[in-house]
Amino acid sequence: MLETYRSTVELIEKQQPELPVNCLSLGVLEDHVTRFVQGFPGTVAYAVKANPAVPLLQGLSDLGISHFDVASVTEIALLRSIQEGATLLYDNPIKSRMEIEQAYTEFAVRSFAIDDPIELKKIHSVIGSDSDLEVSIRFNIGASTAVYDLGKKFGTNDAGASELLSMAKGYGYRTALTFHPGSQCTSAQAYNEYIRRAASIEKASSVNIEMLNIGGGFPTVYPNSGAPGLQSFFDEIEQQFSNSFSKRDVELVCEPGRALVDPAVSILTRVKHRRSEPVLFLNDGIYGGFMEQLLSRVELPTRVFRGNQLLTGNQVPFKVFGPTCDSLDVFSYDVPLPESTNEGDWIEFGEMGGYGSSTATVFNGYGTGKYVYVEEGFSRNVSGVTT
């Protein structure tokens, strides 16, 4: 059982944490997941890669999430240990023969994504015929407007997707189409265009699909993201989907990572050193929970504590370094913080549920991955919660 605190202040008072701590609020998770599931016009699968921390997965499972996008056999085994009967979508398009065999035989996975004929033949040679097996064909329509373009690595074109549908049908498999518009996608237009293309791929192949999986990509409302609220995405997707497909024949699925879990986790860091100018060295950084702050200009909500007091006052931009000796270990943007922020203060970063602790390393001997429950939560997106 994890340690539980009512608030970040209580955590600081009781533990004076010297090492970074991931603070999970089950209340924020419940609010947010409930709104997501009620708003999305189809099935919500969670993309485990965003954050496979057991307390978070358990929280999602307790809230009734029963579908999961998994990227590896390790994630599959973890999910089976948490929710034995979960529906697992093995949506990493490239898998070794051993991974396919293990997923199918040992863990009863029945849905596999592919994006080329070689992978499909591989699946067929390992598994053989099975009319329960679903093959989900990943396609890609090119230029992405998202912060992270995932189309450079995966996805066939329209003609390739049509051919793969026919080939999968020929093997006697159930068929589906899938795409990912890129992570932190701030325009619903991208989903609309993909859904239209999915309908034309299906038509061109004359193979009826049973599922359309529109991937993840939904945006978190970071302070600088300018992203519209999720409901406007859901409304547009519902409209486009019903224009393009019959809801009776095709199941609509999404597999969000960051947008489902970001608000539920914050990372509490501590300032190790301040130079005379506004330059800070924290006990966590790019090689810890903040990899995305190297890769993009995604800015995080922050609040600073001096002991049990919230530090206020004039904010100035700080250069923020992590604890390692590597000069890459620096935030990509100057972080606005109270001018007097100094050694020994704690800085809490919100919206850290996705791609925070999941991408952390132990480079230079840092990083803990420690999780605690903090009931209060710290998210600017959930009403009634401290911002």
Ligand SMILES: Cc1ncc(COP(=O)(O)O)c(C=O)c1O
């Ligand atoms: C196949 C697949 N599905 C879902 C996701 C989750 O994406 P996001 O966190 O942007 O929602 C990813 C992220 O890489 C992915 O590769």
